[in-house]
Amino acid sequence: MSNFLGSVQKTALILFKIRQISLKLFQKLQKYDMMQLNFERYKTLIMQIGICHLCGKEKELTFEHIPPKGANNKTRAKLITGNEIFDLEKLKNNKSLRYINQQQGSGGYTLCDECNNNTGAWYAKDYIEFANVIGYYLNNETNLDKAEQVSFYIEGLHGQRIFKQILSMFLSTIQPEVVERMQDIQEFVLDKDSMNFNKEKYRIGMFLLKNYEVSHSGMMTLFEVNQGKLIARNLAVMNLYPLGFTLELNPATEFDKKLVDITKFADIDYNYNKKISIIANILDKEYSMHSLFEKIRKENQNGK
Numbered sequence: 445m446s447n448f449l450g451s452v453q454k455t456a457l458i459l460f461k462i463r464q465i466s467l468k469l470f471q472k473l474q475k476y477d478m479m480q481l482n483f484e485r486y487k488t489l490i491m492q493i494g495i496c497h498l499c500g501k502e503k504e505l506t507f508e509h510i511p512p513k514g515a516n517n518k519t520r521a522k523l524i525t526g527n528e529i530f531d532l533e534k535l536k537n538n539k540s541l542r543y544i545n546q547q548q549g550s551g552g553y554t555l556c557d558e559c560n561n562n563t564g565a566w567y568a569k570d571y572i573e574f575a576n577v578i579g580y581y582l583n584n585e586t587n588l589d590k591a592e593q594v595s596f597y598i599e600g601l602h603g604q605r606i607f608k609q610i611l612s613m614f615l616s617t618i619q620p621e622v623v624e625r626m627q628d629i630q631e632f633v634l635d636k637d638s639m640n641f642n643k644e645k646y647r648i649g650m651f652l653l654k655n656y657e658v659s660h661s662g663m664m665t666l667f668e669v670n671q672g673k674l675i676a677r678n679l680a681v682m683n684l685y686p687l688g689f690t691l692e693l694n695p696a697t698e699f700d701k702k703l704v705d706i707t708k709f710a711d712i713d714y715n716y717n718k719k720i721s722i723i724a725n726i727l728d729k730e731y732s733m734h735s736l737f738e739k740i741r742k743e744n745q746n747g748k
Contacts, residue, residue, distance in 0.1 A: 567609035607709035641710035649703030
C-alpha cells in the first residue's frame with residue numbers, strides 16, 4: 445500500500461512539474477506572439493502603402509525629398525501646404541498660416557522605391573547643381589534689397605533632366621485624384637529619353653525667391669479678370685527656395701510674362717548639355733504662399 449501511495453505521489457509531482465513547465469512555456473509563447481503582433485503593428489505604422497504618384501501602382505511608398513536633399517533640404521524644414529491657404533476658418537478670422545515641421549527635410553511618402561531611385565539617378569543631380577548655383581549667386585552676388593530681376597549663365601547642365609525633376613516634384617505635391625488625370629506627364633517622366641510633352645495642355649513657369657520658403661499649393665483654381673472676363677486658372681505652385689515653379693493645366697490665359705517659360709526644356713535631348721541662360725524675376729510678392737493666401741482672403745471677403 446505504501447508503495448502504491450508513493451507511486452501516486454511521484455506521479456502527481458511529475459504532473460505538477462509538467463504543468464508548471466507547460467505554463468511557463470505557454471507564457472513565453474504568448475509573450476513571443478505579442479512581440480510578433482507588436483512588430484507587425486510597428487511595421488504597419490512605419491510602412492506607407494499607397495498609390496505611387498509616378499507609376500500609379502499600389503506599393504510601399506518611400507519618402508521623397510522635395511526638393512532633393514542636396515538642394516538645401518537635409519535638415520528640418522517648415523512646410524506650408526495648399527490646405528492652409530484654403531482653410532476657410534483662417535480666411536474668415538484673419539488667422540496666419542501654420543507650418544508643418546518636418547524633421548528629415550521637406551517631402552512626403554509619395555513615390556515607390558523604384559520610381560524614387562530612378563528619378564534620383566536620372567534627374568536629381570542636375571537639378572541640385574542648378575538650384576545651388578542660383579542660390580549661391582542670389583546670396584553672394586546680388587543686392588537683394590534692390591534687385592527685382594537676375595540673369596544667370598550656367599555651363600554644362602542638362603535642361604531636360606532639370607525639367608523632369610521639376611515635373612516629378614509637381615506630381616508628388618499635387619492631389620492624387622488630380623495626378624490620376626496626368627498620365628501623360630507620368631509617362632514622360634518615367635521614360636528618361638522621351639521628348640513627348642504636351643505643351644498645349646501644360647505650361648511650366650519659373651521664378652526666384654529672395655526669402656526662404658518651402659511650400660506647395662497642390663492644384664488649385666484661381667479666378668482672375670482678364671480683358672473684362674472672369675477666367676479660371678488651374679494652377680499648382682511650388683516654392684522651393686531659391687526657386688519657385690508654376691504648373692498650369694489647360695491654360696486659359698496668356699503666359700504670365702513675369703515668369704520664365706521653361707516648358708521649352710522638354711525639347712532638349714536627355715544627354716544634351718549646354719549653357720543655360722535665364723533672366724528671372726524675383727516674385728515673392730506674387731507667388732509665395734503668404735501672398736497667395738492674402739489674395740484668396742481678399743477674394744473671399746469681396747465675395748461675401
